[in-house]
Amino acid sequence: MAETKELVLLNCWASPYGMRCRIALAEKRVEYEHKDENLMEKSPLLLQSNPVHKKIPVLVHGGKPVCESLVIVQYVDEAWPDRAPLLPADAYGRAQARFWADFVDKKIFECGTKLWMLKKEAQGEAKKEFTEGLKLLEGELGEKKYFGGDTFGFVDVALVPLMAWFRTYESFGSFSAETEAPKLVAWGKRCMERESVAMSLPDPGKVYEFVCFMRKMFGLGSAMAETNGLMLLNFWPSPHGMRCRVALAEKGLKYVYREEESIMECKSRLLVKSDPVRMRVPVLLHDGKPVCESLIIVQYLDEVWPDRAPLLPADPYGRAKARYWADFIDKEIFECGLKLWKLEGEKQDEARDQFLRALKILEGELGEKKYFGGDTFGFVDVTLVPVVAWYRTYELFGSFRTEMHAPRLMAWGKRCLERESVAMSSLPDPHKVHQFVRFLRNKKPGLQPF
Structure with a gap:
């Protein structure tokens, strides 16, 4: 070498x-x-x-x-x-080789991923596309030893990892590669006789075990079948993630919970793939399809399971009002709350004044009602209730007492905590939230954690 x-x-x-x-x-x-x-x-x-x-x-x-x-x-x-x-020496030969390598990427390995990522009922189209891709490659191979003729080349290198993955694709796709593409299987065996290939490909059995592990980790195995196809990507102190957990509990929905290390720069591949724009928690995966942004997630759950503890009012005007107040909470409570512990001096004072004004406005909207929607715990309550876990942090950094400025909201929060959906939804210990925030201020002052 x-x-x-x-x-x-x-x-x-x-x-x-x-x-x-x-x-x-x-x-x-x-x-x-x-x-x-x-x-x-x-x-x-x-x-x-x-x-x-x-x-x-x-x-x-x-x-x-x-x-x-x-x-x-x-x-x-x-x-x-x-x-x-x-690659071939001539320009046309190189162009042809690049075309088939691109075909292998899109029609073989991308389709192969679908075979083990999708549920059985959704695999049919992927399997059809995959096997059709194999047949087209067989046609291109023809009677040649390798795709480039007698010389092992670029297209062979692009495709030959398939030999380590055939068992996985066959197992999840319920087909036989030998039956569907015997010439390709024979080609693969010839390639395996080359030292460069034999020393570079792992045992197909280990690849299959790895994929089974990945399916389980991503919630694609039997656990997902018992949980309505739901997985929540979250980070425990996130008030936005708490909303989703409360909504799921209100609906009585089982789901796979996956904790994301959101304060780290190395976010999981699943999170980055599910929310490529912002790469933030929470993300709800439903049958593999991602739904991002907490308020959108809560509304999605309410629309998909409308017969279980409805969260939004039945009438359009009531829904519009609820969405208005939820947006107000995002902008005037949680965004201002973030400023309370991130800023100092006059800017922090301005954020505190804005935060306290918002609490009083919310108290006015709550009035003498049990919940924001009246006697029914609903969308606005779900949106705001995580503030209960964050009050201590806001108070300590902002130098105020919520009880003095918004006693009705404090009483409302205590009523919410009596609900099983809120108590069981892992609203974290306010002291732990405060410790986490102190860590962020000291170690990662410029980070946006949620």
Whole structure:
């Protein structure tokens, strides 16, 4: 193997995309350092090297990162052109090879992911597309030894990780690759005879076990079947996440709860994928489809399960009023509350005055009613009740007592805490919330945690 200065591959052992890079490097007989990434807690090097997608594989050559597996394989081929060329010498041949490699990405590996990510009833279309993709590839392979003829090349490198994943796709998709694409299976066996491939592909059984673990972690296994297909991505001190938990409890809905380390920069892959715009909790996954923003989540739950403890009023005007006050709470209570512990001096004083004015306005809206909707616990109550867990923090940083400024709201909060849905929804200990906020101020003063 040739010695290469500062060549590092950031990878996850089960990634078919990373396998491509390992095969290409093995074909070129280039030495490199392999760093296996924990995808739940991504390394600073990975986040720095691929700040856009934050995904593996990444090849770092002399400190310069190259991202995306097909780009990496082409880079390796161009950086070491005199060793086992992977792309054809002529421009048209290279264009054809790139076309089929792109086809493999979109029709094989993306469809393959759907086979194990989707439920049985939703797999039919993915399986059809996947097997059709196999047949098209068989047509392109024809009677050749490899896709490039007698020479193992770019398209072979792009596709051959399939051999480590066939068992997983077959198991979840309920089909036989041997039956659907016998020529491709034979091609795969020929590829496995190559040292570069044999040393780079993991045991298919271990890949299958890994996928089963991932399904369980993502709530795609039997647990999800018992929980209405619901998963909540949350971070325990988030008042916005507390709303969702209260709403789910009011509806009597079981769900998979997944705690996100939101104050860390390495957010989970599932959170980033589910909310690629803001990458914040909470996110509700329903049958794999993400719903973001807490007020939208609560309304979604109310619309999907309207017959269980309705949260919004039945009439349009009542719903409009409830949404108005929920928006008021977001902007005048929780946004101002954030300023109380993040700001200092005159700006903090301004935030405190705005916060206390908002409490008095809410007291006026509550009046003598039991809840904001009257005798019925509803949407506005769900929106505001997390403030009970945050009062201590707001009071200590803002130097005031809520009891003195808004006694009716304090009494309302105590009534809410008597509800099973609120008590069981893990409104955290106010002291722990305060400790968490002190940690944030000291360690990560500029961070937006929720």
